[in-house]
Amino acid sequence: MHTGNKAILIKGARVHNLKNVTVEIPRNKFIVVTGVSGSGKSSLTIDTLFAEGQRRYAESLSAYARQFMARMNKPDVDYIKGLCPAIAIEQKVTTRTPRSTVGSMTELYDYLRLLFARAGKTVSPVSGREVKKNDVADVVNTISNLKEGDKALIIVPFKQHANRELKEELNILLQKGFSRLYNGEVLRIEDILEDPKWKPVAKKKLYVLIDRLVVKPFDEDDKHRISDSVNTAFYEGEGDVYLEINGTELIHFSNRFELDGISFEEPVPNLFSFNNPFGACPTCEGFSLVLGIDEDLVIPDKRLSVYEGAVAPWKGEKLGLWRDAFIKASRKFDFPVHKPIIDLSKKEYQLLWKGNEFANGIDEFFKEVERNLYKVQYRVLLSRYRGRTLCPDCGGYRLRKEALYVKVGDKHIGELCEMPVKDLQQWFDDLTL
Ligand SMILES: [Zn+2]
Structure with a gap:
């Protein structure tokens, strides 16, 4: 067995259940250690190789600096040659919840929470002024x-x-x-x-x-x-x-932390946690979605106009009357019933849903459906258009509204999470606190 500069030699490793293992590991290569459960992969890589690397690094520090480090025992091994400074990315059994995001899984979100708790400014939704408490x-x-x-x-x-x-x-x-x-x-x-x-x-x-x-x-x-x-x-x-x-x-x-007659929550890290009942939006419990009327099911083909029957449930002898009534009333408020849904302005689209004093919109239609749920055909109808929709209270940001009042550089934490990482980095580069 040769041990040139190009390899790490571990001789006589006996940590845990390792049976006097001697192994040569090439340097500057991507090495994978595999084996059945309990065969000693972690004992060899983490508890022997990495542990010895850490121990030698610690020994190079002054006695003063060493007192701040956890005591490190020498792993049970004859010797290790050719060892270089070691870092380990911890193996961890992650507990995923359905609320997990890339941000929360990578702990990046934890730093954002801390930033908002420390540097966030709470802005009143009424006056747009910053909420401050006096001392x-x-x-x-x-x-x-x-x-x-x-x-x-x-x-x-x-x-x-x-x-x-x-x-x-x-x-x-x-x-x-x-x-x-x-x-x-x-x-x-x-x-x-x-x-x-x-x-x-x-x-x-x-x-x-x-x-x-x-x-x-x-x-x-x-x-x-x-x-x-x-x-x-x-x-x-x-x-x-x-x-x-x-x-x-x-x-x-x-x-008191109040403004415009509203009592605000003082920013603490937990306020920004959607995995925590304190911070989670009470309506969707931090999931960002609720069971509601799915717009894509109600208007499946957005190339159609209201006149052409874009609103799927407004069909048939009885329910078609909703469509007829809307078209008839639309003359009073100049709604383009012949325009494809996709070309409607945001305001027109909102009007189709919310209605106005002249016409009932789709929302009113579903309220009527819900009033008739004791009839089986209405239950069937409703089930056809129900789906997971964006939570109306947090807008999908998963947090209670008090958390979204807190801004750093004019953005709340949910808006930062929406940004592509590339833009987020730019945003942080430009941020002045
Ligand atoms: Zn919500």
Whole structure:
């Protein structure tokens, strides 16, 4: 047996059930090790060859670096010659679920989830503004950035609980150490309590005054005091704090993750996991498809026009009336009934499905079918057009809508997954965070 530079020699390998195996492996070749289950393929390649390669690599490192590595035992082998640095792509029994994608199988998706959890910006679908939650520092910074001499009030909405009298509520505030309310003017709570005729002015919103200050170059002690006040304000205001400046400007701060009256989920990696009940779209449970009306079955030949009978179920003596009614009504809204379906604009196609005030569309037809499911012929009819269709709630993106509100570089994670890998790489190259 010759051992030139071109081969790796393993002599006397006895790891696990290997019986003193001596073998020569050519270098720079693609080698396949095969054998029946239990014959020692992994013992030879992973537990002997790779293990020794790793061990020698670790030995080349300093003692300091070695302490961070798992302890590696020398494999039971006489010697290995001609060994080069080794890497192993782990053999792994993958658990596939029907939700698996190339992204999730390759763990690429896990990095995307992490990116979105850390760098994602949540955008409100109502206003398109970014959802941010405020903390004490935001309020303190806002105050610090005001002009010298500006007067600032830290106030929170006055809340009267349903089962408490106004007087009771005010007494509780006094006990908590608050002595003033604010409704455009500062009101002493003690004065209010002494005035039996006092009533809140309906048009003026009532606040509890937490603190008032005049802006100057604040020193550390001042900043501490302001921070304390703001902290108290967030607590007392149950998350809502207002800053009134010079009696004119009112700035709202909230430490809840809310905007436009919607409460959003803060991005965490699990929010972007469709294999996890927390992140999965509740309608399709992360599968992206639901059982619904299959458009391709309803309109199997898109070269036909509505007039020519493109809508397959609108046929026959009775159901054909739907087609006739649609054609008749279409004159009122200028629908091209003689145009092939494939040439319809997106709006026209939508109209055919959704209908309008003049005509019933295909959706309405199937609602009618569902109302008649107690009749066997309608059950047969429905089954003919049912199929797996794109989930209407997540649009096939598999995630709950809160996850899709989170954007990185104006795209949500589902849109990234749709991109061909080549385009995705370009997108990442262009991305600035
Ligand atoms: Zn869905």
